[in-house]
Amino acid sequence: MKLLELKDVTKRYGSLYALDKVSLSIDKGEWIAIMGPSGSGKSTMMNIISCMDRPTEGQVIFNGRDITKDSRKKLTEFHRDKIGLVFQQFHLINYLNAVENVMVAQYYHSMPDEKEALEALERVGLKDRAKHLPSQLSGGEQQRVCIARALINSPELILADEPTGNLDEANENIVLDLFRQLHKEGTSLIVVTHDPEVGEVAERVVRLEHGKIISDKKNNQFSE
Amino acid sequence: MFFRMITGAFRRQWKKMLMIALTVALGASIATAMLNVMLDVGDKINEELKAYGSNITVVPNSQAVMSDLYAVEETETKDEFLKEETLGEFLTIFWANNITDFAPVLDTSVNVNGNDIQLIGTWFDHHFEFKKKGTVYQRDTGIINLRSWWDITDGKWMDEAKLSGDQYAMTGRKTADMLGVSAGDRITVKSSKGTEELEIVGIFESGDDEEDCIFTTLSVAQRLSGAEGKYKKAEVSAITSPDDELAVKAAKNPDLLSGDEYDLWYCTAYVSSICFQIQEAIPEASARAVRQIADSEGKILEKTELLMALITLMSLIGATLGISNLVTSSVMERSAELALMKAVGAKNGQITFLVLTEIVLTSILGAAAGYFMGYAFAQVIGQSVFSSAIEMSGMAAFLVMVLIIAVTLVGSIPAVRMILRLRPSEVLHGGH
Numbered sequence: 001m002k003l004l005e006l007k008d009v010t011k012r013y014g015s016l017y018a019l020d021k022v023s024l025s026i027d028k029g030e031w032i033a034i035m036g037p038s039g040s041g042k043s044t045m046m047n048i049i050s051c052m053d054r055p056t057e058g059q060v061i062f063n064g065r066d067i068t069k070d071s072r073k074k075l076t077e078f079h080r081d082k083i084g085l086v087f088q089q090f091h092l093i094n095y096l097n098a099v100e101n102v103m104v105a106q107y108y109h110s111m112p113d114e115k116e117a118l119e120a121l122e123r124v125g126l127k128d129r130a131k132h133l134p135s136q137l138s139g140g141e142q143q144r145v146c147i148a149r150a151l152i153n154s155p156e157l158i159l160a161d162e163p164t165g166n167l168d169e170a171n172e173n174i175v176l177d178l179f180r181q182l183h184k185e186g187t188s189l190i191v192v193t194h195d196p197e198v199g200e201v202a203e204r205v206v207r208l209e210h211g212k213i214i215s216d217k218k219n220n221q222f223s224e
Numbered sequence: 225m226f227f228r229m230i231t232g233a234f235r236r237q238w239k240k241m242l243m244i245a246l247t248v249a250l251g252a253s254i255a256t257a258m259l260n261v262m263l264d265v266g267d268k269i270n271e272e273l274k275a276y277g278s279n280i281t282v283v284p285n286s287q288a289v290m291s292d293l294y295a296v297e298e299t300e301t302k303d304e305f306l307k308e309e310t311l312g313e314f315l316t317i318f319w320a321n322n323i324t325d326f327a328p329v330l331d332t333s334v335n336v337n338g339n340d341i342q343l344i345g346t347w348f349d350h351h352f353e354f355k356k357k358g359t360v361y362q363r364d365t366g367i368i369n370l371r372s373w374w375d376i377t378d379g380k381w382m383d384e385a386k387l388s389g390d391q392y393a394m395t396g397r398k399t400a401d402m403l404g405v406s407a408g409d410r411i412t413v414k415s416s417k418g419t420e421e422l423e424i425v426g427i428f429e430s431g432d433d434e435e436d437c438i439f440t441t442l443s444v445a446q447r448l449s450g451a452e453g454k455y456k457k458a459e460v461s462a463i464t465s466p467d468d469e470l471a472v473k474a475a476k477n478p479d480l481l482s483g484d485e486y487d488l489w490y491c492t493a494y495v496s497s498i499c500f501q502i503q504e505a506i507p508e509a510s511a512r513a514v515r516q517i518a519d520s521e522g523k524i525l526e527k528t529e530l531l532m533a534l535i536t537l538m539s540l541i542g543a544t545l546g547i548s549n550l551v552t553s554s555v556m557e558r559s560a561e562l563a564l565m566k567a568v569g570a571k572n573g574q575i576t577f578l579v580l581t582e583i584v585l586t587s588i589l590g591a592a593a594g595y596f597m598g599y600a601f602a603q604v605i606g607q608s609v610f611s612s613a614i615e616m617s618g619m620a621a622f623l624v625m626v627l628i629i630a631v632t633l634v635g636s637i638p639a640v641r642m643i644l645r646l647r648p649s650e651v652l653h654g655g656h
Contacts, residue, residue: 047649052567073571080569087652091564095232100225107225108569149568161652 002064003028003157003188004049009058011044011211018044020211021058028156031179031189033202040208042192043161049190050159051079063156080109084150088162090142092134098145099130102152109153120148124178140171147178158182160191164198176201226578233582237554241586244550248590249597251543252628255536256598259620261605262532266466268610269524278326278370278459280499282306282511305330305454306509308442312354313505314460315361318490319498322463325369328455330445334438335414336403342437343413345445345455348382348394367439370459371430379407379426382441390443393422396435400427413438417450460502460511464495466525471496475513540631547635551583555639562643563651572644579643580636587632591625598624 004026011019019041026032034042047053048060051067059068067078084105092101102117121127124144134142143163150158160179164172176198179189183203191202199205200219207215234241261268284304314326330345347366354361368381382394393413395405405411405424413420422440429435446452467475471494474481478500481489489497499511555562565575599616606614 050567050649052647052649052652076566076569076571079567085567085652089652091560091567091652093229093232093561093564095236096228100228100232103225104229104565105568108565108571108574112225 001028002026003030003062005059005061006045006048007059007061009045009048009055009060011041011048011053012056017211019048019055022208022211022213023058024206024213024216026188026190029183029186029188031183031203032191033199033205034190034192034208035194035196035199035205036208037194041211042194042208044211045208046159046161046190046192049157050083050085051075081153082156084153084155084158086143086146086150086158086160086163088165090134090139090146090166092142092145092149094134097131097133098126098137098141098148101134101145102149105149105152117148117152120152121145123151124148125174138171140167140174143167143171143175144178147175151182155187157188157190160189162193162195163191164193164195172197226581229578230582230585233578234586237558240550240554240557241582244547244554244583244586245590245593247543247546247550248587248628248632249594251539251546251631252591252594252624253597253601254539255627256595256620256624257601257605258532258536258539259623260598260602260614260616262529262536263617263620264606264614265528265532266525267463268606268612268614269466269528278461279464279495279514280460280462280502280511281514282458282460282502282506282509283456285508285510305451305456306458306506308453308455309354310506310509311352311455311458312356312361314458314502315354315363316356317498317501317505319462319493319501320361322493322498324461324463325365326458326460327365327367327370328442329457329459330442330449330451330455331437332415332445332449334448336411336438339402341399343415343445343448344434344437344439345442345448346439347442348384348439350384367459370461371428371434374428374430376426376428379424382425382439384441387425390441391420391422392425393438393440393444394426394428395424395438397427397429398435399438400424411438413440413444413448415448417448420444420448458509462495462498463493464498465493467494467496470494474500540627543628544631544635547583547587547632548638551579551636551639552642555579555642559646559651563646563648566646567648567652576640576643579639580633583636583639584629584632587628588625591628594628595621595624 002025006022006024008021008023009019010017010021022041022045034045036042044053048055055068059066061067062078062082067075070078093104096104099114099117099121102120103112103114106112106117118127118130121130124147126141126144126148129137129141134145137145164175167175179191180201183189191198193199202219204216204218206213284306286304308328311326311328314320314323327347332343334341334343349364349368350366352363352365377397378400382392393411395403400406403411407424407426409424411422411424413422422444442455446454470485470489474489474494475496478486478489495513499513502511503509562575602614602616606612
């Protein structure tokens with residue numbers, strides 16, 4: 001069943017095409033890695049999928065509904081309810097502790113619930129670090145808080161932008177294990193990366209270059 | 225959560241918040257000082273102008289009518305008197321406490337050593353008691369406070385309580401030189417009604433026509449003019465509120481006022497309402513404002529208030545620019561944090577509310593500190609300009625708070641525009 005469809009999506013900045021008639025379909029529960037070199041349009045695609053940017057042309061269809069022309073207010077609500085974001089630089093609020101950072105997403109979604117936020121931290125193995133400030137956490141731990149924050153409102157899609165870009169190998173494995181677990185639980189995942197190891201563990205790999213999809217393949221381990 | 229975010233922002237950005245608070249405090253302190261001085265300056269100028277003499281004169285009705293008809297100085301008409309006991313009525317009117325000093329005046333021509341001289345009988349430093357309907361009114365009053373500019377060059381001010389009898393006088397320097405007398409000498413004063421021998425207690429320089437006169441006690445002047453128990457004019461110094469439209473309207477004719485206007489006018493210490501009340505108490509007298517004093521007060525007040533208002537405005541504009549700079553740079557520094565909030569679903573209004581709450585709370589703290597700084601500034605101004613304390617007004621505190629919140633909100637407009645334009649896609653992912 002289709003979760004998301006991009007139909008001939010183009011994003012232009014002046015004469016520069018960041019995305020050029022890109023079409024892509026993603027099923028529910030699918031785990032996709034979007035790969036490509038710098039400037040290939042990965043982040044632009046992520047911004048458009050997450051409703052933080054609008055395409056210049058084309059359609060974005062989520063759960064069968066075209067959201068391209070939705071008002072900014074509707075897009076904010078949609079994005080808040082349906083999508084969880086994971087960033088390369090974590091973007092934790094540095095004066096709030098781990099559990100409060102998770103609760104921020106709850107606060108702007110519905111009602112903050114510390115118990116639920118602690119459960120989300122437990123899910124990423126950080127319940128005992130709940131009262132620590134971001135500055136007291138390692139990079140891997142900060143990224144796990146970021147994942148807990150993305151998960152807290154039970155989104156239909158997790159969008160991760162270079163989630164392991166700032167992590168060492170041990171922490172990268174922890175984060176990838178978390179993604180595996182989420183995938184098993186049926187969460188749809190789109191991971192933007194230029195790290196081949198991250199691409200290898202995804203179900204499907206879409207490669208971008210100069211704003212166009214140059215390949216779209218299923219990984220063997222999932223094909224079998 | 226909102227509270228945690230606010231306190232967290234205060235903890236994290238305490239230096240920036242402190243700068244904002246200091247900027248606000250500076251603006252608030254100047255605004256507080258200026259507004260308080262503005263609100264109190266009327267009384268202060270009034271007190272200053274008191275040094276220039278009385279601001280109300282009371283004369284017999286008939287004399288006032290002549291004066292009005294022929295536009296002549298009240299002193300040019302003669303032989304109309306008020307009874308001495310009417311002086312007590314000044315202490316019975318509604319605004320009696322605003323009457324700080326008063327003195328009767330009785331003038332007559334006398335001859336001293338072949339020289340015709342104007343003799344003025346009055347109170348110098350006089351203890352006055354008045355009984356009416358079982359109540360005893362008391363006041364120490366006289367021209368000692370109504371002639372503060374007199375320079376006693378020989379002898380001293382006449383203290384009536386310490387002198388036995390009433391045959392004493394103070395003379396102007398010119399008169400003393402003409403007669404060749406100094407303090408402690410005695411002069412013989414003759415009139416058509418009698419002769420008095422007076423001791424010169426003090427000689428003064430006033431720089432006006434009064435230097436040509438001899439001032440003596442009221443009782444001596446009464447005997448020499450044959451007007452026992454009477455006086456010709458009373459000089460009254462009262463603390464008054466500056467005239468406004470209502471006072472001007474009432475001064476023309478109080479009967480034209482509506483009921484509410486009348487009550488307000490009557491219960492405000494306008495010079496016209498005090499005059500009206502004196503006339504109510506002494507029907508045979510006419511009380512008039514000394515226009516030079518009242519007009520000077522109005523003009524000085526108007527200019528001083530304009531100056532204060534301009535300084536307040538400039539300080540608030542300065543504070544607005546300062547706040548604008550600081551809040552904008554604060555939002556720029558926090559762009560990733562604010563973009564993240566947008567990325568997790570915060571609406572523009574929620575983020576704006578959060579930032580404005582932080583800024584307004586900071587401003588309120590700054591304004592409170594500024595109010596106390598302004599209190600100190602106001603006292604410095606009061607002491608250095610008026611040699612007295614400035615009364616702090618609740619109205620000024622309220623105005624400062626409202627102005628500071630308005631200034632903060634206006635100063636935050638550029639920052640709010642920045643929040644509205646902030647795009648998480650650019651801040652969080654670094655564009656395409």
